[in-house]
Amino acid sequence: EPEVTQTPSHQVTQMGQEVILRCVPISNHLYFYWYRQILGQKVEFLVSFYNNEISEKSEIFDDQFSVERPDGSNFTLKIRSTKLEDSAMYFCASSVTGPNTGELFFGEGSRLTVL
Amino acid sequence: SQQGEEDPQALSIQEGENATMNCSYKTSINNLQWYRQNSGRGLVHLILIRSNEREKHSGRLRVTLDTSKKSSSLLITASRAADTASYFCATDEVQGGSEKLVFGKGTKLTVNP
Numbered sequence: 001e002p003e004v005t006q007t008p009s010h011q012v013t014q015m016g017q018e019v020i021l022r023c024v025p026i027s028n029h030l031y032f033y034w035y036r037q038i039l040g041q042k043v044e045f046l047v048s049f050y051n052n053e054i055s056e057k058s059e060i061f062d063d064q065f066s067v068e069r070p071d072g073s074n075f076t077l078k079i080r081s082t083k084l085e086d087s088a089m090y091f092c093a094s095s096v097t098g099p100n101t102g103e104l105f106f107g108e109g110s111r112l113t114v115l
Numbered sequence: 116s117q118q119g120e121e122d123p124q125a126l127s128i129q130e131g132e133n134a135t136m137n138c139s140y141k142t143s144i145n146n147l148q149w150y151r152q153n154s155g156r157g158l159v160h161l162i163l164i165r166s167n168e169r170e171k172h173s174g175r176l177r178v179t180l181d182t183s184k185k186s187s188s189l190l191i192t193a194s195r196a197a198d199t200a201s202y203f204c205a206t207d208e209v210q211g212g213s214e215k216l217v218f219g220k221g222t223k224l225t226v227n228p
Contacts, residue, residue: 004157033215043158043203043218055214091157099216100145100207106157 002026006092006107014115016081021110023075023092032075033093033104034067036060043091049075050098082114120219121204127225134191136222138204139184145207147180148216149189152201161189161202196228 005024013019025032034046047057047067054067066078075094079086089111093104121138128134138147146165150158164171164180164187171178177190191198201221208217 031214035218042220043152045215045217048214050214058215089155093158098214100214103148103160103163104158104216105160106150108157109155 004092004094004105004107006090006110008110009108010111010113012113012115013082015084019079019082019086019112021077021079021090021092021112023077023107024073025075025092025094026105027073029094029096029105031055031095031098032067032069033095033099034077035091035093035106036088037091037109038088046077046090048099079112082112084114087112087114121202121222123222124220125223125225127227128194130194130196130226130228132194132226134194134198134224134226136189136202136224138187138189138219140187140204140206140219141185142206142208144182147178147187148205149176149178149187150203150205150218152203152221154200158203191224194224194226196226198224198226200224 007022032049035043037043045058046061048055064080068076089109091106091109093106095102095104146163148163149161152158162173162178164178175192180187201223203218203221205216205218
């Protein structure tokens with residue numbers, strides 16, 4: 001069964017360092033998303049991406065964050081200069097249609113620890 | 116505004132009992148979805164109910180939607196220890212052509228063997 005894959009599963013970084021989280025969405029999906037979940041808390045929307053551009057982003061997704069689909073298969077989230085409060089589980093998701101009509105398929109997440 | 120608030124925050128039951136979780140939301144929606152998350156894992160889609168539907172079943176799951184009260188419930192019948200997980204409702208937002216699903220805080224369900 002096709003699945004969304006994310007790498008790395010866990011990354012530890014120093015404050016101020018750049019981090020790139022990678023995702024391979026399901027191949028025929030057109031919509032891509034990043035969410036994050038701080039330990040024990042709610043799942044927060046970061047950004048949605050469709051047709052090679054950001055379709056929506058949250059207040060969390062400030063200038064330190066960027067997304068890219070560099071080669072038609074990978075979907076990356078870059079955090080330019082990490083802060084302690086960026087420590088969280090980051091989930092990538094994809095869907096065939098937009099969220100107002102269909103389900104999202106999530107990866108297993110990348111745990112980011114900022115020291 | 117805060118979409119998708121589940122209650123209770125935590126629920127502990129015995130195997131074989133039914134578990135009911137509720138979700139309230141604030142804005143008009145196209146659909147409401149329920150997801151499950153095992154500890155430390157990704158979210159898995161359970162069921163989607165459209166705004167013009169009132170009830171939907173999938174196996175041991177029953178979801179209701181009351182758009183007049185802006186609320187939904189998820190019922191898991193004959194629960195099993197393997198149902199232990201967090202359950203989240205998620206809604207889209209009709210207004211403004213939103214392209215996101217907004218998740219609630221979740222209900223942590225523990226099913227004791």
